[in-house]
Amino acid sequence: MNAKFYIMSGSVSADSSELDEAACQIISRHYRNGEKVFVLANSQQHAERIDEILWRFDTAQFVPHSLSGENPQQASPVEIAWQPVNARRQTLINLASSAPNTATYYQQIIDFVPGDEAGKKQARDRYRLYRQMGIQLETLTYNDEFEDLS
C-alpha cells in the first residue's frame, strides 16, 4: 500500500476546475494503464463535474466510467462516488477533503496538495491519517506531461 501526493502549483486551489481537470488527466492515465479506479469526490455535484470532464474528453482519451447510483450491470473501469464504499479496487483517486477510512482497501492512492492554504491544511491532515494507517507515502510535483506509471 502506498499513497502518492501530487503537489499542485500555487494557483490551483482545492475545489477548482483546474484541479478537477488535472485529476481527470490522471484518471485517464491510470485507466489506460489497465487499472480499476475508484474516484472519491466531495459531493454529488463534484462527482458530476468529474463525470462531465471525462465525458467531454477527446475520443482518443475516452475513459469508460460510471457515477455511484448508476449501477451498471457490469462494473465500469472507473467509478466515481461521493461516499466511501466497501469495495476493493486497485487504485483510489481521492478528491475529497478528508481521507476515507477505507483507504487501506486500495493498492495505491493518488491524492493532491492544492495551492491554497486551506487546501494545503486539509491535505496535511489526510497525509497524517494515511501514515497512521501504515500507508507508505511519497510526494511529487504535478506536471501535465506524460508520466510513466510503472
Next chain:
Amino acid sequence: MPVSSTPNSTSFESSQQESQSSLKASAAYFESKGTLAQRIDGFAPRSQQQDMASAVEQCIESQATLLVEAGTGTGKTFAYLLPALLSGKKVVISTGSKALQDQLFQKDLPTVQAAIDYAMPVALLKGRSNYLCIERVNSFAHRSGGQSPQVLAELVKIKAWSAGNRSGDISELGPIAERADIFPLITSTNDNCLGRECANYDDCYLVKARSRAMEAQLVVVNHHLFMADMVVKESGFGELIPEAEVYLFDEAHQLPDIAIQYFGQSLSSRQILDLCNDVELAYRTELYDMAQLAKAAKKLSLSVRDFRVAFEGERDRGDLRPLFKRPKFAQQLPSIREDMGFLQSVLKLALSRCELGDSCYERLCKFISLFDKIVQVNASGNSYWYETTRIHFTLHLTPLNVSERFDQELEQRKAAWIFTSATLAVNGGFEHFQNQLGLASATTLLLDSPFDYAQQSMFCVPRYLPQLRDPKIDQKLADMLLPVIEANQGRCFFLCTSHSMTQKMAAVLREKSNFTILVQGEAAKGELLESFIEDGNAILVATSSFWEGVDVRGQALSCVIIDKLPFSAPDDPMLVAKSEDCKMRGGDPFAQVYLPEAAIALKQGVGRLIRDHTDRGVVIVCDPRMVHRDYGELFVASLPPMKRTRDLQQLIKFIHESD
C-alpha cells in the same frame, strides 16, 4: 442569380495550383465560379465535393475500386454523377432504397444533365413488382366477383391512371400501391408472368423499361435488382441490367446484407402448396386418367401443413440446426421428402403430355434438390434458418460470407467500381465493409461533413438513466426527457430499437404530454413525415425504418432521442451467419460484427438531425453503456464531433440559445 465572387483572386489561383496534383478535370466544375455554380441555383462549392469528384474520375480512368465515406452535406451525389457522365462511358448506378432511386432519377440526374448538356439516353429500372401488369389488371376485370366495392373502385382509378402513363411505375400511384389487397392484383411475379405468350407483351411496362435500360448509357437501379441480375447472369439465363464500364453504389453500406440474401437460397411451404394446386389442376384438366397424381399431391400438401404445425408459435424465426434434432422434426423431414419423391415419380409418367404437368415436374425437381441441400444443416459455410408466418414456413440457407464471390464478380467485369455512403467507416476504418464484400485492394477516401457539429449540435447520455431492463423504463424516460422535449417544443424523433418499446413510449408520451404523437404503423411512412412537418411541434415515435434515409431539413426536426444502442438481436439470422463466419476465421464476433454494425446504425440514426449548414439540434442516447463500457469509445468515435454533455440542463440551455 448572382454568381458568388471570390474576393481575392490571387489566393484563389494559388489554392488551385497547390492542389493541382490531386484534383482532376471534373473538380473544376465544382469551383465557386465553375459550371455548376453558374448553372445550378443555390449551388455552394465545397472542397470535399471536389476531392470526391477527383477520386471518382481517377477511379473511372484506371478501372479501379474506390470506397468513399462522404459525411452528410458533402454533396456526394453530384460528386459522383458529374465525373460519371463526363467520362462518356456506360454507367450503372445502384441505390439502397427506392426513395433515393426516384430522387436520383427525377431530381439530381436531370439537374446535372442540364448543367453539362449531357445528351445520351438515361433510364430508370426497378424490379418486376414495381410495374403495373396490364394482363393481370385486365384479367382481374373479367373475374372481379368477390372483391370489396372499395377494391373495385380503386381498380377503376388504377386503370384510368395506367391509360395515360408511360412508365407504369406503381409508386406514382401513392399509398394505394402499397395495400396488400391490391398490390398482387396489379403486378406480376416470375411465376405468373406469361412472358412472350402474353397478349400485352408489346405494351408491357416491364419489357419496355428493360429495353430502355439495355439501350441507355446510364441506368439507375437498386441493390436488390443489381444482385438479382448478378445471380441471373451467373446462372446463364439472360440479364436484366446491361454490362457497364462504371458501377456506382450509393447507400453502399446496405449492399453486404442484400448480397447475402441473394446468394442464399430458400424454399417455402407456399411454393410447395402452389405446386400441389397446379398438379391437381393438371389432373382435372388434361391428365384426368391419372388419379394417382391427385392423391400424391394431396398427400404432400398434408405433410407440408403438418410440418408448419410442428413449428410452434405464430411468427418466428430461428436456427434450423437445433430444431431438426428434435424428434418431431426428425420424423417429419423424411416423410415430406418421401412425398415429394412419390409425386415426382408419378409426374414423370405423365411427361410430355401437357405443358402444365411438365412445368410442375421441373419445379418439383428444383424443390427437391433445394430441399436436400437445406436439410444438410451440418454442412459448414452456411447458416440454416427458418421463418414462419401464421400459415406458412420458409427454410433458408444463407452463405456466411459472400466476399469471395463478390470479389470474383469485380475481377470478371473490366470496370470501375465505386462504393459510397454517409456511413461506410467505423472509427475511421473501412475494414468492416471490406471484410464483407472483399474489395481488399480498393482505394479508400474518408470525407468529413462540412458542417460544424461542435457548434450546431449537442450530444447527451443523461445521468442516472433507468436500467435497460427496468419494467417502468418508458415512464421513467418520459419523466426524465419531457423537460427537454418541452424546451425544444416537440420537433423530436424518438427512435426505438424494438416495436414493443415504440408502442410503450408512444402510449406514455400521449398520456404525459400535449404534443401530437405520431407513431410508426399508424400511418404510412410518407404520411407520417408529412404530418410531422406540417404539425411543427410533434413527436414521432418509430423504429428501424426511420433510422435511415429520412431527410427533414431545418428546425422541424431538432431533437433525436434514441432508446438504446442499436445492437442487432442475437437471433437475427443474418447476424448469426456473420458471427459464425467470424468465429471460423478466428475472430471475435462481438468486436468484429455486433459492434461495428451497431456503430453504423447509430451513426445513421444520429445523421437524421443535421441536414444543413443552418440546422441546430440535440441528440440523446438513453443507453448508459455508451459511457460505462469500454466499447463506448468506438461509438463516440464513429459519431460526428458533436459537443458532449451528460447534463440535461446543459442541453436545455443549448436549445434556448438556438431560439
